[in-house]
Every structure is written in C-alpha cells, then in structure tokens.
Amino acid sequence: MAKVVVQMDPIGGINIAGDSTFALLLEAARRGHELFHTTPERLSMRNGEVFTVVEPLTVRDEVGDHATLGEKTTVSLKDMDVVLLRQDPPFDMAYVTSTHLLEQAGCLVMNDPAGVRNAPEKLFVIEFADLMPDTLITRDRDMIKAFREEFGTIVVKPLYGNGGAAVFKLAEDDPNVNSLLDFFEATFREPYVVQRFLPRVTDGDKRIILIDGEFAGAVNRVPPKGEIRSNMVRGGAANATELTPREREICARVGPRLKEVGLVFAGLDVIDGLLTEINVTSPTGIRAVERLGGPNVAAMFWDAVEGRL
Secondary structure, three states, X not given: OOEEEEEOOOHHHOOOOOOHHHHHXXXXXXXXXXXXXXXXXXOEEEOOEEEEEEEEEXXXXXXXXXXXXXXXXXXXXXXXXXXXXXXXXXXXXXXXXXXXXXXXXXXXXXXXXXXXXXXXXXXXXXXXXXXXXXXXXXXXXXXXXXXXXXXXXXXXXXXXXXXXXXXEEEOOOOOOHHHHXXXXXXXOOOOEEEEEOOHHHHHOXXXXXXXXXXXXXXXXXXXXXXXXXXXXXXXXEEEOOOOOHHHHHHHHHHHHHHHHOOOOEEEEEEEOOEEEEEEOOOOOOHHHHHHOOOOOHHHHHHHHHHOOO
C-alpha cells in the first residue's frame, strides 16, 4: 500500500461524472492505497525539504457524496510515496512554481513536474509541427493578418488557455478581427496561437489518451450545434471511436517522446488527422472512455505508477 497525495483543485467542487482525477483516485482506493488531498497553494519548502498540508481522503462514486476529508495535518513529501500533480491550469507562474517545488519532493511525482513545466500544451506540440495544421505563434498583428489572408478562416486562442476558453473562429471577411486583437492584447501578455481552421471539427475533435507512451483509449468529442469547441465542459458530446491509421502514426511518433520526459498520462487532441494539442497538465477523458465501453485507463495508469515504486 502506498501513501498517495493528490494535488488538485478542491475536491468538493469537481464533477465526478467526467473528472479523470476522480477516476484515478477511485482506482487507487480499490488497490488499497492511502489517499491524501491537498491544493497547490499549500506547498512550502524549508532548507530544501518540501511540505504540504493534507487531509486524509476517502472517495465514493456517489454524486453529492463523493469525498470525505479528515483533519488537516502538515507532512513532508519525502514521507509520502506518490504525488499526483493534477491541478487544472491556468498554466501560470503559480503552476510553474509548484513544479519547481515538487521537483524536490523526495518521492515519485506523476506526471514528472519538470516534464510538465517544459511541455505547455500548445508549445510542446510544436516539436511535431509536421503532424499539425498550419500554426503561427505571435502577438504581431501584421503576421496574423497575413496568415488570415493566406488561409482565409482561422482560429485564434490564448497560448496558455484551457478548456476551450477564449477560442475564436475568424472567417475570411469577419469584421471583428481588430476588436478581437485589441481584446487579446489587453488580456494576455504572451503570444497567441493562430491556426488554420479545420472545417471537419464538426465531425469531432478526438481525445486520444496515452499511458506511458502507449495508446490507452480514445473518445470523439463532437461540438454542439453552432460551436467549434468540442471540449466536454463546453457541451461537447463524447462518442465511442476507433483510431485511424493516421492517428496510430501520430501516437507512434509522440508516445516515445512523452515517455522520455516522464509524461505518463497525456491526452492528444486530433482533428481530421492533424495533431492540435498535447495535454499533460491535467488531462481528461478517462471516465468517458470507460463509460463508452473502453478499457479501464485508470488501472493502466496505476500499473505504470506501481511499476516505478
């Protein structure tokens, strides 16, 4: 039995029907591991030793009564066996700082905090530019307008966004481009991601889960009518799916790199055979895969973790 600390958003506020962290916790409990809950702002370091405030955690697959927390206590992470790094983005300096602290944890951290820090979803994917749609990362208006003139309809989204927030489709004759860029300039200090629009997003945005670099499961997320965002938190419908030969090629290319940098649990996003993101901070999709008749991805994850202990 391992002592497992899950660093996540407050567990009382999650939607257990679709929450992958909760699926991981249920599987850990089934295996007899001892669970502790914490949140990232509780991390501290003294003389190189990392501490956090935890609550003993019991989980149940019951809506409205899914978790019980015990009394808070401060622990040294070197006395734990595993830390699950599972808080949601934004991937900001607070997130980056938590990865630096967790590098000194003295126990196994999943995903590897240095790997997470060095693999922002919309930047790490650029290592595989030949698998992607045409993509521009910039703040330069002239470059964005030239890209739009080249490809017509484009998508603009924040570099460190998540969950489909602030993703905009700009048609070739859309008069809102200057207003949108005004908004982005006032809101984000970083460059933006600009991509050629893929019309077949209406057929679905496939989430492909890799565990330890190997294919583990997939769902096809179809956006609701009038939307281009297929994220399930935005109303996307998850459908059962199988991988195409092209998608298997993408997994074969990306998987070894993920394993190399300690990213045991990752989610690839693929639209019309083109890789758009590699999600490593807090990937989702486990519960949807299992609900649609797919494998127990959480069990695959814990097999990989236990093999490292």
